[in-house]
Amino acid sequence: MARTDDRFRLAFNRLLDICGRWDVGDQLPSEVVLASEMGVSRTVVRASLQRLSDKGLITWQGRSKTVVRKPLSADRLEIRDEMVSVAELERRFLEWVLRFDVPAGTALNVAQLSRQFNVPAHILQEFLAGLSRFGLVERGSKGGWLLLGFTSEFAIELSDFRAVLELNAVRNLVELPDDHEIWSQLSILKDEHLRLQSEIETRFHDFSKLDEKFHTAINSVVKNRFVLEAQKVISLIFHYHYMWDKTHEMQRNAAAIREHLDWIEAMESRDVGRAEAAALRHLRTSKQTLLSSLRDHQLV
Structure with a gap:
């Protein structure tokens, strides 16, 4: 077709x-x-x-x-499953925004974007309505949609909100029983981090995917629909910011791996204070890296 x-x-x-x-x-x-x-x-x-x-x-x-x-x-006419999924639409749209193809304040042409992203216009409208909760877009005064953009204020607020969510996840995680699946996941993640650490000079570009996998695993212990919705946007933004800033990329990713490993060991110790401290250290580093990336793009 x-x-x-x-x-x-x-x-x-x-x-x-x-x-x-x-x-x-x-x-x-x-x-x-x-x-x-x-x-x-x-x-x-x-x-x-x-x-x-x-x-x-x-x-x-x-x-x-x-x-x-x-x-x-x-x-009704039959529609073959050739349209992109909602998950793929989220990825494509946020990639488009986060690669700075359009400046903040741009009016969004729904008809044009629905063709660009290969989705029905009403699906895109519903997606934008959901995304408006996170402050990336808003309805225009005369209808339509306006791109608010990814600003330093947005980055700071998102980082602070991420910290709230993940510290809550850590508190829940350390109380889970030994037979919970998270412990085997963390063991596998630990091995993957150690393997990447030993091959960092040639594989440092692979860290962004491992970072997303790590944070997704931690947040998965909290069964909350609002957390899951927010995590979609958070994961994509923190995934893409690794693509923006190439300055000292290998050293920065190597340091993040060490912070992850410290965090994993703290959680495995079931010491909530130690686990929270390790989480905060990494989240603060990640926040500063994100803001540094924005400065490089003259958005701060």
């Missing part, structure tokens, strides 16, 4: 949803309004309206588009 056909099928199904909100005998909105809500061109809207007319859902004469019957599930 061609991507243009993908877009038409998605747009048509979206128009069915819109049509379903109206009663029989009601008039559908103008093509301009429909195009804006669907995030597609007026050409696609007209093609979708013609399909509605052919199926007997509306009568269409000039500007008059009258609902004749309610849509049925059988009216």
Whole structure:
């Protein structure tokens, strides 16, 4: 199935949803309004309206588009699973933002971005609404979305929030029983850190993925939907900041590995005070590295 056909099928199904909100005998909105809500061109809207007319859902004469019957599930067009997942959309969008392709204050064109990220416009709208909770985007005064951008203030607030979450995870973790899966995970992570430490001169670029894996494991002991949602954004941002700052990258990553190892040993000792102290040392270092990366990009 061609991507243009993908877009038409998605747009048509979206128009069915819109049509379903109206009663029989009601008039559908103008093509301009429909195009804006669907995030597609007026050409696609007209093609979708013609399909509605052919199926007997509306009568269409000039500007008059009258609902004749309610849509049925059988009216929907099949969509093959070729669109990106929500998780992939999160990764692509945040990568786009964090690589500084667009400045803060940029108005986001949902129709254009939905094509760029290969997702339906309404899925992108829902994603942006969820992302607005973290202060990266906000609704514009006249509708649409505005990119607030990744600023030093955002980095500081995110780092401080990360510390709250991870210190809470540490307190929970050290109280877990010996047969909990986290202990075997930490043992494997410890071996992976030691292996990378011994090969740091040739594999220091691999640390960002190991760092994400390590922090994800620690936070996994807290079963809280809000923590999981925040962790998505935190993980991606702290993953990408390793790509921004290449100054003394090997030495910086080697130091972070040592901090991780100290943290793991502290947790394994079940000493909550020692584990919290080790966590704070690493989180403070990570915060300073993030701010340093922003300074290099003249964002501080």
